[in-house]
Amino acid sequence: MTLKFKPTLAAALFAVAFAAPVDAQTAATPASVAAHYATLVHANYQDTLTGAQALQQAIKAFTAAPSQTTLDAARKAWLQAREFYGQTEAFRFYGGPIDDDNGPEGQLNAWPMDESYVDYVDGKKTAGIVNNRKQAITKKALASLNEKGGEENVATGWHAIEFMLWGQDLSETGPGNRSFEDFVDGKAPNADRRRQYLNVVTELLIDDLNMLVKAWAPGAKNNFRAKFEKGGNESLRKMYVAMGSLSRGELAGERLEVALASQDQEDEHSCFSDNTHRDAVTNAKGIENVWLGRYVRADGSTLQGPSLRDLVAAKDAALAQKTSQQIRSSVLAAESIPAPFDRAIVQGSAGRAKIEATIQSLTAQSNDIVAAAAAIGITKLTLVQP
């Protein structure tokens, strides 16, 4: 039996090696796939951290000298960093460093956000932590206030920063348009606290990203990566759980279907900056990265190595091909969703069909992912075969 299949297997391996860049010719085995995944995760978190550090510099410059120019620079840095964070969401949902019992996911990326929990909103000028001078603004205090008394009581993370930079989105056509003068003493009440809030909440973001980079750093004896690389099929199972859960539950479900049904801006992931269309694309790309073992780094270089696709292709080439195509279709469909997302979801918008197509593709892909897992003997997922 073994002999009979050997030539085919060798050919498959050769094809894989040939397709991959010269620096990654390792054959796909569960161990090599898990190890390469760890390298990819680390690189993605590292790029996100680098982006967040640039954001922090921009926020320091903005709060030191608030102006339209410095505010625009901070907004641009936020959007840039989000390009990489969005892809890391394909590493959630299996109780890894991002969302185990101590994981910072809720502190980093909780949404939707009741913005009146943090600062003033239209019609409520004194709302929020910023305007309550009795409330200390420290990393510890904000961390403990986050999600206290409700999942929408978001005090920290990307979307709290987004709200501080853009403010409520009250515009039909564009994003929020908070004035830089909100951060200028004498121009707006509690401007000092707004500056402090923005800096403290960004420090917390950096801390959390640093923790994630460390958890996935190579060469450490006791970090999560060390265990993950030795995890065999269990590690592959985790990769599948993440891809399937992000595909169907989170991206297709909570981020697209809910907004499509409610047609309400409040259900938009990055509702202050109008960046939700990019969130959809980066999430879909993150799933593709994991499946293909490929990641384009911030410096433009490509990381490529043994992947789940390779393992599945060795068992069922047609299924691997079908899954790859479906995942690619989802990325393309997400890229076709027009901005701003809050206009695309309303009745009569041509954007709705694009969103629906993305949902359909992601749903089909989640079923392919389950089948692809089964093809290499992995069944204990959060989804089952329909």
Add this chain to the structure above:
Amino acid sequence: MRRAALAAAVVVTAATAALIVSVDTQAEPASADLLGEMTGGSTTVWATGRNAFSFPAANLPDDERTRFVIGNSFFKRNWVETPASTTARDGLGPHFLARSCAACHMHDGRGEPPPWQRGISDEEPLALLLRLSVPGQDAHGGPKPHPVYGDQLNTASVQGVKPEARVRLRWEPVHGRFADGTPYTLQKPIYQTDRFGYGALGKSTLVSPRIAPQVIGVGLLEAIAESDILANADTQARQPGPIKGKPNRVWDVFAEREMVGRFGWKANVATLAHQTAGAFQGDLGITSTRFSHETCTLAQVDCRAAPSGAEPGGVEIEDKTIEDVVFYQAALAPPARRNVRDPQVLRGQQLFTQAQCAVCHRPSYTTAEGPFPRLTSKAVSGQTIWPYTDLLLHDMGDALADGRPDFLANGRQWKTPPLWGIGLIRDVNGHMRLLHDGRADGVLEAVLWHGGEAEDSKQQVLRFNEADRRALVAFVESL
């Protein structure tokens, strides 16, 4: 042949560790889940970590997943005061406890009381509700609401309306010893209420604290046949010994009839729909078709004068939205057990059975169907599930008694809570506060609070050595 006989023996005797260990040495067919690893049958998700309680049933069809996520969005969404720019989610209060379902059921999980280490708590308990009543019964045989404060004490209110009261918590240590001399200390909560908005409660008021439990698997629990629950009571009645569970019988406003209660700490609610619409009204102040009036009493003039989030004669949450929230909860999957073949866990399972825990915490059922087809996915029907409850009321002794009857439940009785998912509360909510008001910190403390019908079981656990105590906890935490 030998394998088949063995399998049958394990099912019938609820398993001795020796049998299970020998099962474990052989490759199992996927269909024979003798250890209840797949807690919710085909609905089971293999999940740990922060999201462990938030996944839909693994077998939920694609088209129903849309409804699940829409229901979820209303479960976690903050409701706001009227008037507001949003009309879809206004109408909070006038009196309320929380702004969203998820405020108390955080990440579909379990609430906790303020920590006892601080002495008198300086913060309002969140996720802890004080039920109120006065002696007597309402028209349906339920508790008679307090004439001024209604059936629960709401500690928050909209602008221009007084909160009903402030709740404070004080803890008193309760010391004890295991038979081997090891001391332990439990913390007994003492509830204090002050700053009343509408005058004192009065001496005859009955008060019962209740904490928000995890939501997983409630659709499966709802799909257990009433006849199975009644059979539990019959079985216990026939057996010798002190354990004599009783079903509660309660009025259900959705079914418009009396049914066997299964939700709430006293099984005082029969269906998820009633539980959900009742909580929208009672806890958030959101009115709906079946619970159409704000809970303001005659004496609460400011409450009655507060603006409504509804059009005149209308309600604040649409039927469809309530139904989606019910559907969502009914589809939340119980996560699979962990470490089922770990020798310590297997030893604990043996001790659990030996100490008669499994009499009330009945391991397994095969589900029938939910009460309202349009509110529950078929995915929960016909599943072999492992919730570890008989859904019956039991006298739990003086230490836990609240002295407040609730339909057929007397002041010493509590419903056996399901144990599934208990070992993941720490993952999801970062604490392990158990029992009806979260007074127990961890499984062993919860066991030590047991009394009444469970006194003999507790006495057995008190005689366990440390290794056996750890094994028992390891088993329960594997659920």
